Amino acid sequence: MNPFRRHPIIQVATILVYIFLYAPIVVLILYSFNASRTNVTFEGFIPRVSERVEMQGSMVQASPCGAFHWFCELSKNDDVIEAAGNTLTIAFTSTLISTIIGTMAALALQRYEFKLKPFSQVSLYIPIVIPEIVMGIGILTLFSQLFGLLNGALGLTGDSRLSLGLGTVIVSHIAFSVPFVTLVVQARLQGFDKSYEEAAMDLGANEWTTFRRVTFPMILPGILSGGLLAFTLSLDDFVITFFTNGPGSTTLPIYVYGLLRKIITPQVNALSTVWILTVFIAVLLLQVLQSREQKQT
């Protein structure tokens, strides 16, 4: 057996790295229950009262929500709710479009020969090998020059002028997620046994029916994992969104970044806690689903 298996150095290092990974998260969550408004030091939990919030200086003395005071404040914060809505709208729309067109491209690259094939394959690696900020400022320049031209040519003024907003963010998110979807689906297609399709054709199915009833169900796991990747990339994105958003299209990461440069209250921690818990539950569900699928096969 492998001699290093239970080597104490490996075990100690593992524990230390896990502490390194989780200590910041634990502290972050703890401070979302902080009684101190300035959130510099931890001043204890907030007691519950049935009436209204009692403040003294920068300290919250008591709140109807008790220790969960900052979570209640968060749920009343319209900016946060708008940002959360924007984040989800952008993630869902860009995932839907990039999954569809990425799957189409994967099929084309894996199954067909065409003139622009080498170009399309190589272009997929661009977002992986260039820093995101380069892509971000490039897209910003494109939009600002294009909108400048169009606004001038069409004589648009005031509110009807083209400007950065939800649309530009969605279009940009599609640009960086499509390559990942395509590569993931392509990897799935590479291990595909063509004899199933040939069997379907032999049994009289036409190309479309074969795709719908045989190919599609077989590559569906690949499409779903590509889509999931696109979704998480979009949810997590900061840099591209930072350069392409406009008034009314603030996402949660952009909102949090804005707060970090101003005064920070435990509300930011409460928001982070909600985010971490959501991720935790989502990843857990995925793991359970995945292990089930593995057991079935």
Place this chain on the structure above:
Amino acid sequence: MLQRLRENKSAQGTLLALPTMFWMFALLIIPLLLTLIISFGRRSPDGDVIYTFTLDNYARLLGYSTDCDNGASACFNSLYLQILWRSISLAFNTTFWVILLAYPLAYFIARANPKRRNMFLFLVLIPLWTNFVIRVYAWMMLLRKEGAINIVIGSIASLFDIPFQPLEMLYTPGAVLIGMVYEFLPFMILPIFTSLEKIDTSLYEAAADLGANGIKTFLRVTLPLSMPGVVAGTILVFIPVMGTFIVSDILGGRQVILVGNLIQRQFLDARDPTFGSAASLILMIMTLIVTYFYTRKFGFGEEIVVA
């Protein structure tokens, strides 16, 4: 016409790939070309771009300055070269520390009981999927003068009656390094784990049979076979570190300025997109050169897609 399309395989392929190719062309290739064109341009007084051909922006980046102390018309100013150097050495440092921390953990997970392996991996995914900005903020809370690290050290010191002055850790180069390592650690753990998991255990037995001890087996079998994972991880860490501006912005304050901060300020505060474009092209060329030599030496691992 539909009939003809059905027979023309090449047209079908083009049609299927068309939307993606449009996106790649319109939002990757054209923006890169625009950046190149604008980097040769000049800034107008109100922050617009004047299209012309001048190498002024690149000269400025390499140290040519017209803003001199002694009244001379031109002199050397290393400010921007320092920023470039700082970014590239930080990227190398971060990659080094990330490999050092990620390797034992990946090794442990790959050799763990298969039943518990998923749980250990799951524990790596949670920080990875927690938002980037939130993770930087967490370190801000830890590194502050009144933050958790100082509290812990302070209470240990008071146990032994040692006088303790809270350390100034936030807004230092060290804080930026820690933040970067933390942000990108999972991107190294996953590919190394993937390549370690693939190693056939019978190789270890063979090595042991041939008389190799633990260290020798590790150096001659495990390490070489896990190199594709390390290479993929390095690409996934090095490139984003070169361009990230949030970590240095939040944890470095005004003290640690990287290329990313320089570019961002040209586009938002200083409003000189021509200079910002030149800086971002230099950044891109630097990362491409490093990636090229690195992958040419070690090969391009397919583990990159796995992560």
